[in-house]
Amino acid sequence: MTSPDEHFEQRARELWREAAQRIDPATAGRLRAARRQALATAHAPAHRTARWLIPAGAFAVIALATMMVWQPLPQRHAAPANTMVNAAETGVELDNELPPDADKTDPNLYQNLDFYDWLAANDSPTAAR
Incomplete structure (x- = not known):
């Protein structure tokens, strides 16, 4: 016996297959191009972020080291x-x-x-x- 959820899933798959067979080649080409572009855009920001992590981290380390080396000396206050x-x-x-x-x-x-x-x-x- 099949549950209502399984029946619903099977019916949705059948409808999707029928719609995919009836689609014209121009629309299918545009859909494939849109899918490729979406996948490329999804992967591109991660690559750009990783590319900037190393220089940004190096700059942060240099800035921290510079601040630690060139700290102003504490000023002595006159005794009361x-x-x-x-x-x-x-x-x-x-x-x-x-x-x-x-x-x-x-x-x-x-x-x-x-x-x-x-x-x-x-x-x-x-x-x-």
């Missing part, structure tokens, strides 16, 4: 006035301060570096009192 007063009152030196740049300092300071090393090694808080 209260911190300087507290450090001066307690006699504690701030260890996070860097020496000035060589082009901004007096060149005579760099003549006797051994003396400054000795002074730093022998400098004690009791000697200053």
Whole structure:
């Protein structure tokens, strides 16, 4: 026994075969051409997309590397006035301060570096009192 769905499917196939046999050659040619064009268009965007993925990815990697290499250095903010007063009152030196740049300092300071090393090694808080 056949179910109503199977009967419907068989009847639709028979009607399609009959219609396909009655179609004139010009219409059949146009249908085949339209089918080929639709299939070509369906496959073309995937090819174009794949063709642009590699250069776009390379550009993104170069841009990321450039941004990582040429990041601006973080700017140091001046310490608040209260911190300087507290450090001066307690006699504690701030260890996070860097020496000035060589082009901004007096060149005579760099003549006797051994003396400054000795002074730093022998400098004690009791000697200053």
